[in-house]
Amino acid sequence: MAEMVLTCPYCLSNRITFTFKGQYQWTSNPHTWNTFWVCRKCEEGIVVKLVGPSHSLPSDCPGDPRDAGFDLYGIRPRIQQFRAPANVPDAIARDFEEALDNLRRQKWTSAGMMFRKVLQRATTEMAPEGIEFRNMRLIQRINSLDKHRLITPAMKDWAHKIRLDGNEATHEEDEDFSGDQARLMKEFTELLLIYSFTLPARITASNDPIEPEN
Ligand SMILES: [Zn+2]
Structure with missing residues (x-):
């Protein structure tokens, strides 16, 4: 099963495994995929944009799609930087x-x-x-x-x-x-x-x- 080790933007676990849950292939660019993954710790979901080789499906990857020639183009939601309001001592x-x-x-x-x-x-x-x-x-x-x-x-x-x-x-x-x-x-x-x-x-x-x- 496809899985990836990433930082979770929800629970902030540093190296946590995400389980593959779904994929959507762009009609305008068949190499591009929106893929859906779930954090094994907090169970929140993220969308990962992957661009891969022809005739390859993210769901067919035995492990991390990046090991099968896919490039990672972005993760949503982003990890937010949390800051105090302005002018606070x-x-x-x-x-x-x-x-x-x-x-x-x-x-x-x-x-x-x-x-x-x-x-x-x-x-x-x-x-x-x-x-x-x-x-x-x-x-x-x-x-x-x-x-x-x-x-x-x-x-x-x-x-x-x-x-x-x-x-x-x-x-x-x-x-x-x-x-x-x-x-x-x-x-x-x-x-x-x-x-x-x-x-x-x-x-x-x-x-x-x-x-x-x-
Ligand atoms: Zn998490």
Whole structure:
């Protein structure tokens, strides 16, 4: 059976075997094929464009079609580079990117904990004048930011619906995150970073003095 060892754009496994599941031959160029493959680890599907020798079918290859004279012309989806939003301070951006990496690798708990760390650092930077955030729980910080109108009421409501601080009764190290919980943490964290760092920087840039027209 045809199979290929590739990096999976979904689970990011580095050398994982994909099983051949289907093929489509271009009518406009019979050497060109769109082929469908499934990751043996996460079961997600990818489309691989192959260009091969005449009278050869990708499905007839006993192993990797590249060993049978096919050239690989592209894989969809592409592996995405995950980056923090613009203008986020470097240390926070690094932690956010590490959290994203954990999320992509389906390490839900590591991702959830890392997003929490990002929120702790980001809210510390956002603390209103004269208020010490250091010993405050995340949800208390969010309430304080809302009170001082440093986040929107909708963001505060959202924060109350996700497990920002986890269960007080258990130690955080013992806590598990589900995929859905980790993804919600990502959405919330990303929005908070955009609202607090990216938007103000853009507004400042667009208010830069413009030379008057003569
Ligand atoms: Zn995969």
